[in-house]
Amino acid sequence: MKMRYRGMVPALALSVGGMLSSSVYAEGLIESLVEKTTFLGQFRIDAAFKTNSDQNPYNQNAFPYQNEEVSRQAFLPPDLGGGPWGTTPIPALPFVLDTNDTIIRDDRATAEDYDFNQVNLRFSGEMDMRFNRQWRLNVKLRAVFDPVVHDGFDAMDVMNDQGGIAKGRFDRYADTGETNFYQAKGRNGDNINPLEFAGRDYMVDFPTFIINYKSGKYDFRFGNQQIAWGQAIFFRTLDVANGLDLRRHLILDRGIEEFEDERVPKLALRATVQATQNILFDGFIGKFQPDILPNPGTPYNVIPAQFNKPLDNYHSGGYDSKLDGGFRLKGDYGNWGWQAMYVSRYNPLGVFRWAESGIEKGLTPWGGTLGTVVETGYLAKPRCSGDQNPYDNFCRLYDSVGEALSHSPFTVGPGGVYSDVEWFATAASVRVNGVDVINAAIMDFPALRDVFASPVANVDEARALLNTFFVASGGSIRGNLQRDYYREDVFGLGLSYVTETEDNNSFWNQIILNLEAQYTPERVFTSPDLGKDGLKTDEYIITLVAEKWHRWSESFPAAYLVGQFMHRSESDLVGLHLDGYGGNVGNTEPKTPDGISSANYLVFAGFQPWPNRKFIAEWAFLYDVEGGLLAQPLIKWNPGSGMSVDLYYNYVTGDLHGDGSKTLTRALDHVQEVGMRFTYQL
Known part of the structure; x- marks a missing residue:
């Protein structure tokens, strides 16, 4: 034991000396690096x-038609026998069915x-x-x-x-x-x-x-x-x-x-x-x-x-x-x-x-009586089976309008697009075609055809489709992109x-x-x-x-x-x-x-x-x-x-x-x- 202990003394001394030497070396290295480092600040x-x-004009307080009163009229969709979009207006029934209105965007959404x-x-x-x-x-x-x-x-x-x-x-x-x-x-x-x-x-x-x-x-x-x-x-x-x-x-x-x-x-x-x-x-x-x-x-x-x-x-x-x-x-x-x-x-x-929006939100209760009619009509359709689809058959894909819209690019909500004229002005401002974007959305997302949307042939038909959905939403519809x-x-x-x-x-x-x-x-x-x-x-x-x-x-x-x-x-x-x-x-x-x-x-x-x-x-x-x-x-x-x-x-x-x-x-x-x-x- 004594022999072992005596042998450890010089080893321990060498170890301590090495540690001290390493510490001195590290300090010297740090000092050297600091001397070679420049700092600039601004x-x-x-x-x-x-x-x-x-x-x-892309923000909530300055959109086109922000402070103008705009009229909106709902039409019977072609999928329900209304002919081309805009052919058959849905008549309003006081206290029963609200199918037309006027809206001022600034009354619904604005900003500082x-x-x-x-x-x-x-x-x-x-x-x-x-x-x-x-x-x-x-x-x-x-x-x-x-x-x-x-x-x-x-x-x-x-x-x-x-x-x-x-x-x-x-x-x-x-x-x-x-x-x-x-x-x-x-x-x-x-x-x-x-x-x-x-x-x-x-x-x-x-x-x-x-x-x-x-x-x-x-x-x-x-x-x-x-x-x-x-x-x-x-x-x-x-x-x-x-x-x-x-x-x-x-x-x-x-x-x-x-x-x-x-x-x-x-x-x-x-x-x-x-x-x-x-x-x-x-x-x-x-x-x-x-x-x-x-x-x-x-x-x-x-x-x-x-x-x-x-x-x-x-x-x-x-x-x-x-x-x-x-x-x-x-x-x-x-x-x-x-x-x-x-x-x-x-x-x-x-x-x-x-x-796809991923937002499950239907037309009621904010969509008024027209929104209720649309949701009731949707539920009246039988579920699609087999290879059936809403393009060729009178059937539905989902359990509700809200679920269908979650599989579409459109969401019911405030601060969106409120009228047809606002839609076209906004579309042109970002270099897109206001008619073609509607048709592309309908073709790419079957859920839209499922809720009675159908392709449009021109600006007038597009305006009729848009206003129908805006009225049914009770205000505006927001778009979703990726x-x-x-x-x-x-x-x-x-x-x-x-x-x-x-x-x-x-x-x-x-x-x-x-x-x-x-x-x-x-x-x-x-x-x-x-x-x-x-x-x-x-x-x-x-x-x-x-x-x-x-x-x-x-x-x-x-x-x-x-x-x-x-x-x-x-x-x-x-x-x-x-x-x-x-x-x-x-x-x-x-x-x-x-x-x-x-x-x-x-x-x-x-x-x-x-x-x-x-x-x-x-x-x-x-x-x-x-x-x-x-x-x-x-x-x-x-x-x-x-x-x-x-x-x-x-x-x-x-x-x-x-x-x-x-x-x-x-x-x-x-x-x-x-x-x-x-x-x-x-």
């Missing part, structure tokens, strides 16, 4: 104040007006930790808080009307309570962005969280990141690696920033290799992340709030496990350059189509040239010309009828960009100038198919869209610093050749001490010339705002 306030009285389109407080932080000359860790954090200076629409305010806005069996986080400014979830309740923590009035995420290895000609980045291949303002021809997050300020931030704040980060491995002296290889493979759209009721919402927030199938459809990938080759030879790219991806905008994603192969080519003149001071000297082209075969778009198969077609996009730095005088620094042109064969700038263009919106006679053949846009942007650089004048103009305009003049003040102030104006119109039915900006022409951004570098 505090920012963003605000945008409305300069007009127009409210967002917005004076500020945007008010949020933001902190951005960045940590860059270098382990050695090759390895580093880079983390960027973004935290946004909205003080909610306007409450917007609260679904609880209409809970006693038509039974309120029901939840059903899917996550309705954006529909059934107060306006939700930031959360983005799938239909199963899971967050769409994995490294994001969000609530009604805040969000925290990591735009960048990467491990970076760089040695010689090799540069590898793994983690959450943005991959910016584009260089065009407003345009995204080759910039296809990331989707866009449009919750904070849509596309109305500083145009010159080129989507810096909007790209959705994705978990990816990116490799950049200087393959030869002249050729650069840039490739990635990453987790698919879709576009994030504003929620209903928010100032920049773009989907009519008469519809429930589209059910996102990102998780339930298995898209959260899908990968995107692609590469780009870029070569430079003196004044000439070229690039070629290929990306296999899921289109991040996705395809919207009708969806979003799916489709893989596509995107091919791109680019050519660049830098001009040279004998006079180095000539305006035409050192202009950088870039021609970019994208071709995508069999791209799938949202169909103007919201049908289940979408609309599949080949698309090509061509963009020409001319940019230069030019010094007007010796007393002023050089100004940056850029002019751009884009031609798109099938879709508009945000990815909606052009077949949906041309319908009437607002308080006008219903007219279905007839489409346009192509979309063409022009951009002129740039900035000019003052001699002391305390001020910078900036501008960005987007012109839709069909008659739309987005103008953004801006002045930037740098008073020093890490502070800067941006003051700008956003002016949007959809009918600079023409009636506005064929312009992209028509969807945003309610936006006239003075914006301010205050930034303080910590």
Whole structure:
């Protein structure tokens, strides 16, 4: 025992010494890492104040016919022997049967007006930790808080009307309570962005969280990141690696920033290799992340709030496990350059189509006597048996109208569509065909034929069908959509040239010309009828960009100038198919869209610093050749001490010339705002 004990003493001493040595080494390593780590912080306030009285026409307080009295008449359905829709009006019987009425939408659903389109407080932080000359860790954090200076629409305010806005069996986080400014979830309740923590009035995420290895000609980045291949303002021809997050300020931030704040980060491995002296290889493979759209009721919402927030199938459809990938080759030879790219991806905008509501809610008791008659008539039908269906037989599929409607895209509830004219105006505003969407819903969902809906041949028949169901519901009917994603192969080519003149001071000297082209075969778009198969077609996009730095005088620094042109064969700038263009919106006679053949846009942007650089004048103009305009003049003040102030104006119109039915900006022409951004570098 003594021998053993004596042998343990030096071993124990060595062990303790090793522990002390390890502790000292760990402390030294930590100190070394801290010395090689940089921290940057920024505090920012963003605000945008409305300069007009127009409210967002996709929200509850500003829909078409919001304050107008509209008459509604119910008709006998063709399936009950009424002839084509609109042929046989159902007569009203006082105190017995209510089949016609008048309604003012604002009496049933409204919301607080917005004076500020945007008010949020933001902190951005960045940590860059270098382990050695090759390895580093880079983390960027973004935290946004909205003080909610306007409450917007609260679904609880209409809970006693038509039974309120029901939840059903899917996550309705954006529909059934107060306006939700930031959360983005799938239909199963899971967050769409994995490294994001969000609530009604805040969000925290990591735009960048990467491990970076760089040695010689090799540069590898793994983690959450943005991959910016584009260089065009407003345009995204080759910039296809990331989707866009449009919750904070849509596309109305500083145009010159080129989507810096909007790209959705994705978990990816990116490799950049200087393959030869002249050729650069840039490739990635990453987790698919879709576009994030504003929620209903928010100032920049773009989907009519008469519809429930589209059910996102990102998780339930298995898209959260899908990968995107692609590469780009870029070569430079003196004044000439070229690039070629290929990306296999899921289109991040996705395809919207009708969806089962999952909400079991019938017409009674809020539908009055007509609703009771419809439900009684439904129960009078025998149950379908064998291969019988309500298209060809007088039979029913379900035990009640409520159960049938749960298997259809339509739900009885307040704050939906209240009249035929509202239906057509809203449909045209989001580039869909008000007649075709009815027929597609009926054909794709047998439950609608089951409750006496049947296809319509024209606008007049559609108006008769719609008003019949609106009267029977006792108010309005809400629509339900879903979003799916489709893989596509995107091919791109680019050519660049830098001009040279004998006079180095000539305006035409050192202009950088870039021609970019994208071709995508069999791209799938949202169909103007919201049908289940979408609309599949080949698309090509061509963009020409001319940019230069030019010094007007010796007393002023050089100004940056850029002019751009884009031609798109099938879709508009945000990815909606052009077949949906041309319908009437607002308080006008219903007219279905007839489409346009192509979309063409022009951009002129740039900035000019003052001699002391305390001020910078900036501008960005987007012109839709069909008659739309987005103008953004801006002045930037740098008073020093890490502070800067941006003051700008956003002016949007959809009918600079023409009636506005064929312009992209028509969807945003309610936006006239003075914006301010205050930034303080910590």
